[in-house]
Amino acid sequence: MPESPEVQALVEELGERTVGRVVREVDVLEFRVVKTRRRPPAELVGARVAGVARHGKHVDVGFDDGRHLVVSLGRHGWARWAGADAAADAPPVLLTIGFDDGPALEFTDAGGWVSLGVSVVDDPAEVSAIAKLGPDPAAPSYSRADFDRAFAGRRKQTKAVLQEQESIAGIGNAYSDEILFRARRSPVAHAASLDPAELDALFAATVGEITEAIAARRGIPIAELKAAKVATMRVHGRTGEPCPGCDGTIRDFAFASTVGQYCPNCQTGGELLPAPAGG
Template identity: 45%
Template sequence: MPELPEVEALAQDLRGRLAGRAITKVHIAAFSALKTYDPPLAAIEGALVDDVRRHGKFLDVEASGLHLVFHLARAGWVRWKDDVPAVPPRPSNKSPLAVRVVLDEADGLTPGLDVTEAGTKKSLALYLVRSPGEVEGIARLGPDPLAESFTRDVLAGILETEGRKQIKGVLRHQGTIAGIGNAYSDEILHAARMSPFKPASSLTDDELTTLFRAVKDTLGDAVERSRGLAASELKAEKKSHLAVHGRTGLACPVCGDTVREVSFADSSLQYCPTCQTGGKPLADRRMSRLLK
């Protein structure tokens, strides 16, 4: 799933490619992706791109006062095309293509963006709105962890408010903190040497400071590593720097212990017992309930 660092890098890459270019057409290849109807998609035809920004995990292409907003969900991605086909895409259950954004012609070519979604579960979303705040998911976002306004005191207030909720769930809840998903919450907690099941309000002052620095450093370093990379390079860059997420059964790069996995909410989490839980494996609570 694209998270804050990847979406930030996508925004940076697309800002350089799209600035001042005109959007000539937006083709919908997966009708389930379009979530708005007013203004109609035709309203953005001929609009000049002013900026590309990120709101949490949402990608926002601003053009002549309108906002073409994408949420890439679990399996979405954006692919730059130097020359898109002249024939509009046809809806197909076999094709990953969800949306095609066609730009004005340059040097005899018609460049554009293909927004794709792998797999059969279609959750990718496209909105055309007059203001980003009209997108419910953006309106509900918590503070951005890379903003200067996201301070240690802000994090302390969030954790106190969340009480006994598990720290893993607090970090990845978009209405609490924007942009952190399953992968980077695993990485942040590993960097902080903290159990994902630790209650949010139970942190000592030292633990709070450690977690705050882990949030800022883990996300900030990932953004810096991704800066200047093309969209096609971002997935490989992310995977190559993960310490525990997606590495079940492999050695922890810090201590050498075996990375373990447990079920969590609608997915799974990975952690290192030595670094994070005092050497004790976590109980898989969802599986335990199923076996009763």
């Protein structure tokens, strides 16, 4: 799932390569990606790109006439430049935007269902997922008060709160695992059970993990961002490997409809969390 560090690197590259260019054609290869049926992406033909921004895990392409193309990447959506060498198993292209100069931009989706979505709006807040976004820990204005509002009195697992876009924008399964490992906190502890020192550690880990990851991804070509993300993970996706913080072993645990990773020694006092079915 694309998360804020990689999406930020994506929007910065898109901004560098598309601002000032005019949309010459839009080809929708999968009609289900279009979420504003009365305003199809084709209405943007002739518009000039004015800027590209990020809202949580969403891409916002702004045009000089005030319109916006919001791309919600979902669970498996991503982007690539047309003409670049693609692997035989590369995900299918669902939407292509051609410009007056340079390569076309292709949006892909690798999932078994269509999670990519595009909306043409006059204000990004017209997209409900953006309107409901909580504060972004990568923003300079993000404060401890913002963080505490997400956690105060919540009878919800800490990992779930970190991934709740209405509370904290931009974090998904991978970075929530990394944040919790960095803070040495259990992913399943209820937010309301955290004492002030634990909240201090979790706040510092959240801001530090996301801002450092954004800095580390900056300038990496979008085709290489997924591999760069995987390479830097300390616990996420490292099942069965030695823990980088102790002599323990990274383990899987069942979380909602997916799987997370953690170190029992570092995070749960040795307690083993429920493993995924068949794990």
